[in-house]
Amino acid sequence: MLSVMVGLGERQYSIEIGSDLLSSSKSYLPFVANRAALIITDDNVAPLYLSQVDSALEQHGCQVFHYVLNAGEQQKHLDSIAAIYQQALSLKLDRQCLFVALGGGVVGDMTGFAAATYLRGVPFIQIPTTLLSQVDSSVGGKTGVNHTLGKNMIGAFYQPKQVIIDIETLQTLPAREYAAGLAEVIKYGLIADLNFLQWLMVNTKAIIEMDDGVLMKIIERSCEIKAEVVAADEREKGIRAHLNFGHTFCHAIENILGYGNWLHGEAVAVGMLMAMNLSVSLGQVPQSAVDALADWLEDVGLPTKLPEQVATSDMIQLMAGDKKVEFGVLRLITLKSLGEAEIRSNISEDLIAKAIDTCR
């Protein structure tokens, strides 16, 4: 078992990474003992892993309750949170209860937000079961839901007490979702670690084959990088924005296609290529780096082209409404060099349009 600490002072917590962690009571911090636990999961994950987590928590003396959401990004809205409140209040759960997020990013984001706002905040732990949530959304405390007017517009910064990552859960993950997670993995290489980027590039085959050792390394290094960035800038006043590399493009794509058509990681893949195109236009990275990235994304099964129905002008309009806008100025993350990101706010619309159109 590997352990990564997220250093946030009194809010610090550990990420445990290993095999067969879910069913072992030893994976869980002693602080869970004897609490009423509300496990929030979805109807894909519940039949696979809910009983394992149940019994582990029962070994800690917890009284365990469940709330099973319908699976899917389209459930990620305020009404689902209201339903969780209703369940928790009906069970008379008090401030000493524990919320447990068991599932992918949607379950984690919603459980975290419900935990942040139920009785003005109750403790919660994250048990992410998809690669995407293991390397990204379960770490760092971003919680929330979508709104019809935009993705993740409602939410809170709220840190879990612990993250438990069991790589065995990846065995039941659809291939397309595994690939989507890899988009965030290679992002960490691009923005923060040239060595890791190169390692990912030369280990494509083992990555596709889901070799255990390779999975552990991928998840550990991704969590380390995310933990470092989050510890330095919890509330995204500065460097944390680097994690949004490709994401401003990505959110516009998701918005136009409708949430749930493309997976988030698929839109991230194309969004990163656009951000890379921009970095090439700015003279920061060579064209060969973009080509190598596109090849790698294709090899692992990710899209590299924008669907035809997505108009460049619509994307630009949506990007102007993104959360990263400050005082009306769009800030984009580009690469200063391979393995190093920076924030740019002076990029012309023409250059952005060109970066988008290069992915057609």
Place this chain on the structure above:
Amino acid sequence: MLSVMVGLGERQYSIEIGSDLLSSSKSYLPFVANRAALIITDDNVAPLYLSQVDSALEQHGCQVFHYVLNAGEQQKHLDSIAAIYQQALSLKLDRQCLFVALGGGVVGDMTGFAAATYLRGVPFIQIPTTLLSQVDSSVGGKTGVNHTLGKNMIGAFYQPKQVIIDIETLQTLPAREYAAGLAEVIKYGLIADLNFLQWLMVNTKAIIEMDDGVLMKIIERSCEIKAEVVAADEREKGIRAHLNFGHTFCHAIENILGYGNWLHGEAVAVGMLMAMNLSVSLGQVPQSAVDALADWLEDVGLPTKLPEQVATSDMIQLMAGDKKVEFGVLRLITLKSLGEAEIRSNISEDLIAKAIDTCR
């Protein structure tokens, strides 16, 4: 103008107390400059004070927008928050915007919660216009809404950037609401400051007549005590619970009568008498102190008797579901002595029933 600091490290903020503060741009911190400001208020307060705040913020170069709620505690639910999100998103307000709460506790609690959760948190300032919100809810960062299954069950701890208290707004406050605020004022004396308690007892007439100097002192000392407690225990792990003196009884009363029938401060008045009765039963304070409190509450126009339709057994059942319950144990705030509160968790139901019934 008086100023009280709430010492919360990087989240510290000042409370400005004075006359004619709303319309003067000098009352507002320079940080508001040039932001898009969403003033959230209600239809009672808007005709009285909205234009004053508007022009002060416009002098700071703010682009000012409004959201006017229907007045009343019955509006304090998640749907109203969703309507605020909708308005803010329609206006494309970004993370650099400013929310402004202009009104009583309901407006402040809802604006604070909306600010805490819009784009994962935007800055907000509190401009409380009722005595109750000036001495209590605007200070300390408790934000949230009610749920059909309980009061303030949904919310967040989220601090404002500044609190601006203009005592002129009390001139338009209904007498009943002024009295309701006085319940929280005398609470500070009871739990934390015997001198202040005695000062309140001997200045009843000037308090009823709303003498300017007396108002300033009442508000300043109340805010000081609350600020000290909040600075010591922001998230209510310990001493902050003292502020709930009388409130566990109060919440049960409000729940049974239906929100909005009694004012919060009215239920606090009777709740405090019950908590005082309990303190007498425990041998901590003399009966004469309860009698003096009851007289004072009556003098300023507050109720001291429980309405007949409120059954003791119903109250006890509701109290067992209060947020202050931990691991199934009800904790109550009692007085250790006059001017000093403590948390007790070993009080029998019989004693609680007796404390309730003494207010019949």
